[in-house]
Amino acid sequence: MGSRWRIGRGNSVHVYSDRWIPRPTTFKVISPMKLNERVTVDSLKLASGHWNVDLLKENFLPDDVDMILSLPPVAPSVDDALLWHFESDGNYSVRSGYRVGCVMSAPPGSSSLDESTSWWKALWRFRIPPKIKIFLWRACHHWLPTMLFLAKRGVPSDGLCPRCHKRLESIIHAIWGCRDLGSVRRNCVFLHGLVITDDMHFHDLMLLILNSIKISEVELLCVIFWRVWFYRNQLIHKLDGQDLGEVVNWASNFLEEWQSYQMVTPSTKVNVVEQIPKWQPPLAGYWKINTDAASCYRNRIIGLGIVVRDVFGTVKLACARKLEAMFSPLVAEALAVLDGIHLAVDAGLVPFQIDTDSLIVVNLVNKGDSSSADVGHIIADIVRFLRSLESCSIAFTPRKRNAVAHSLARTALSIASDRCWVDSCPPCVERLVLLDSSV
Numbered sequence: 001m002g003s004r005w006r007i008g009r010g011n012s013v014h015v016y017s018d019r020w021i022p023r024p025t026t027f028k029v030i031s032p033m034k035l036n037e038r039v040t041v042d043s044l045k046l047a048s049g050h051w052n053v054d055l056l057k058e059n060f061l062p063d064d065v066d067m068i069l070s071l072p073p074v075a076p077s078v079d080d081a082l083l084w085h086f087e088s089d090g091n092y093s094v095r096s097g098y099r100v101g102c103v104m105s106a107p108p109g110s111s112s113l114d115e116s117t118s119w120w121k122a123l124w125r126f127r128i129p130p131k132i133k134i135f136l137w138r139a140c141h142h143w144l145p146t147m148l149f150l151a152k153r154g155v156p157s158d159g160l161c162p163r164c165h166k167r168l169e170s171i172i173h174a175i176w177g178c179r180d181l182g183s184v185r186r187n188c189v190f191l192h193g194l195v196i197t198d199d200m201h202f203h204d205l206m207l208l209i210l211n212s213i214k215i216s217e218v219e220l221l222c223v224i225f226w227r228v229w230f231y232r233n234q235l236i237h238k239l240d241g242q243d244l245g246e247v248v249n250w251a252s253n254f255l256e257e258w259q260s261y262q263m264v265t266p267s268t269k270v271n272v273v274e275q276i277p278k279w280q281p282p283l284a285g286y287w288k289i290n291t292d293a294a295s296c297y298r299n300r301i302i303g304l305g306i307v308v309r310d311v312f313g314t315v316k317l318a319c320a321r322k323l324e325a326m327f328s329p330l331v332a333e334a335l336a337v338l339d340g341i342h343l344a345v346d347a348g349l350v351p352f353q354i355d356t357d358s359l360i361v362v363n364l365v366n367k368g369d370s371s372s373a374d375v376g377h378i379i380a381d382i383v384r385f386l387r388s389l390e391s392c393s394i395a396f397t398p399r400k401r402n403a404v405a406h407s408l409a410r411t412a413l414s415i416a417s418d419r420c421w422v423d424s425c426p427p428c429v430e431r432l433v434l435l436d437s438s439v
C-alpha cells in the first residue's frame with residue numbers, strides 16, 4: 001500500500017503502469033497515455049541524468065510534472081529501488097504501517113469520531129503548536145464559526161463564503177476549496193491528485209491526508225489551514241494584508257522555526273532570555289561548516305546556504321546557491337550538506353566538522369545505511385565522503401545556532417545566480433557572523 005519505486009537509472013520502472021510518483025495512494029501518473037505503453041522512466045531523462053523538462057511538459061499534466069521534478073536528483077549509475085513512502089528512511093515501520101492499515105481498513109463513511117482514536121492520538125503527537133491542535137480539534141467537531149455554521153444556528157446570514165460570495169462557506173470551502181485559494185492549492189505540491197470536495201467533513205479530510213502524505217507534510221498542512229483561517233477572519237473584520245501566494249512559504253518557515261525551538265534542550269530554554277544559543281566553534285585544528293536550505297514554493301526554487309569558519313569564527317568560505325527545483329525539505333537539507341563537503345574539500349579546508357539543523361539528515365548519516373530512503377543516494381555520498389576523510393564528522397545544531405547558513409539560504413532564493421565569497425564575509429550576514437564570534 002505504501003511502497004513505491006525510488007528512481008535511479010529509471011530503466012526498470014514503467015512510466016504508466018508502475019508506482020513511482022510520490023502521490024499516494026496510487027503512486028502512478030494521472031496524465032493520459034501519450035507515450036508508448038511500455039516506455040520506461042529513463043526515457044524521460046537527458047543523457048546527463050537530468051529530467052527532460054520539455055518532454056515532460058509536452059506529455060504530462062502539470063500536476064505530474066511538478067511531482068516528477070520534486071524527486072531528488074540522482075547519479076545515472078544508481079539502480080532503481082523500492083522504498084516505503086511514509087518513513088524518512090524509506091524502511092517499512094510498524095508505526096506507519098499501522099497508521100495506513102487502520103485508515104485503509106475502515107469502510108468508507110465509517111470514520112465517526114469514536115472509531116478513529118488513532119487519528120486523535122496522531123494529532124496530539126504532531127509537532128505543531130498547541131493552539132493549532134486546538135484549531136484542528138474545533139474544526140473536526142464543526143465548531144468553527146463559518147457562515148454556513150452561523151446560518152444553521154439562526155444567525156442572520158446567507159451562509160455564503162465571504163471571499164467568493166458564490167458558494168456556501170463550509171469548513172473545507174473556507175480553508176481549502178474556495179476558488180480564491182487557488183494559489184494555496186497550487187503551492188501544496190504534495191497534495192496534488194487528492195480529491196477534496198467542499199462537502200467533505202473536516203475529520204474525513206484529515207483521515208484522507210493522514211493516509212496519503214508524510215507526517216511532516218500533514219504537520220505543514222495543518223499550519224497552512226490555520227493560517228488560511230486566520231486570513232479569512234481578517235477578511236471578515238475588514239483587515240488588509242493578505243498574501244495568499246505566500247501562505248505555504250510562511251507556514252513552512254513558521255513550522256521550521258517552531259520545531260527547531262522545540263529541539264533546544266529544556267535547560268537552554270530556561271535561560272533563553274539571558275543567554276542566546278551561540279554558534280559552536282570547531283575544535284582546534286578543525287574547520288566548522290554550517291549548512292542550511294530554504295524553499296520558495298511559489299517560484300519552485302530551493303536555496304542552499306554554506307559557510308566555513310575557523311575556530312575564531314572568521315569566514316573562510318561562504319556560498320549561496322539557487323536550484324530551480326521543488327525538492328522536499330529533507331532532500332534540500334541533505335544536498336546542502338553534500339554541497340558543503342564538496343566546497344570544503346575543493347578548497348582544501350580539511351579536517352572539518354559539519355553542523356546542520358536537520359536532525360533527520362544527521363540520524364540517516366550516522367545510521368550509515370539509508371539505501372531505501374528517498375534521499376538514500378545523497379546520504380550515501382555524504383557517508384562515503386565522511387569515511388574517506390579522516391576525523392571529519394556531522395552533528396545536529398538548533399536553528400538559532402545556524403543563523404548565518406540559514407540567512408545565506410534565504411538570500412539564495414532572491415539572487416540571479418550562485419554567489420561565493422572566499423576569505424571575505426558576505427555583507428548580508430556580517431552582523432550575524434559578528435554575533436556568533438563575540439565572546
Ligand SMILES: [Zn+2]
Nearest residue numbers: 161163164178
Ligand atoms: Zn469561496
